[in-house]
Amino acid sequence: MKNWFKGAVTLGIFSLSIGLTTGMAAEQQAAPELAEISQSLAPLGLEVNAVANSPMPGVLQVFTQRGLFFTSTDGRFFIEGNIYDLQRAELVNDMQMRSYISQQLPVLAGSYIEYKAKDEKHVVYVFTDPTCGYCQKLHSEMKQYNDAGITIRYLAFPRGGLNSKTALEMQHLWCSRNQQKAMDLAKDNKRNPPAMCDNPVKQHYELGQSFGINGTPALILASGRIIPGYQPVDGLLKQLTAN
DSSP: OOGGGSSOOOOOOOOOOOOOOSGGGGGSOOOOOHHHHHHHHGGGTOOEEEEEEOSSTTEEEEEETTEEEEEETTSOOEEOSOOEETTTTEEHHHHHHHHHHHHHGGGGTTTSEEEOOTTOOEEEEEEEOTTOHHHHHHHHTHHHHHHTTEEEEEEEOOTTOTTSHHHHHHHHHHTSSSHHHHHHHHHTTOOOOOOOOSOSHHHHHHHHHHTTOOSSOEEEETTSOEEESOOOHHHHHHHHHHO
16 A cells, blocks of 8 residues: 555545536436545545545545545445546546546635736646746746746645645745745745745645645646646647647
8 A cells, every 4th residue: 555545634525516427327326425435445544525426337436635546336445546438438537537626626716826828718727846847947938828828827736745844935935925926936946035824835735635646747727637747838738729
């Protein structure tokens, strides 16, 4: 079992209804109570945010503070890994997470640091860490993203965890009077003066973990699709138009 199963991060249970995305939904029985599956997965250190029938008969999809997993309907068997729908030629994990993530994005309103395109055509959320090299590269090309009509909304994801030095620096950043200037300084390896306030760093980090994110940059499209890693402007535009 992976090390991250030890010691779960405390998350509030999201009030969320997960709909099924295939025609099989009508044929499946209602998913068991969230409490039942929560109890079943507790020994693994997983906290369940939502549970529903999956497109695969006899299998439940379980959204946790560590991402998406699957279990048997009785909660006895646990599946860590990808499930492919060969008929639809798609990764079930990805399609189900998109629905979950897209429903979570509205809770982030007002807590991100936004670099808005004048002629906005697309909005991309980016989980970032100022000490990450490819995060710095993405930031250095901000004008190109904005000129292409892409608005970037930064979310905090300190790679070293919430007790790291970077997490504290990101709190200073989010509490700065001029957040954009503070972000610019941080991405240029310059430190911001200490400034503390009620900030969303913990919320962002834990939400990112629940999306299955474990590195930066991680790009989230409006559809809920995750694109891991840096994307040049032209490549990102292709992903957005194909999405």
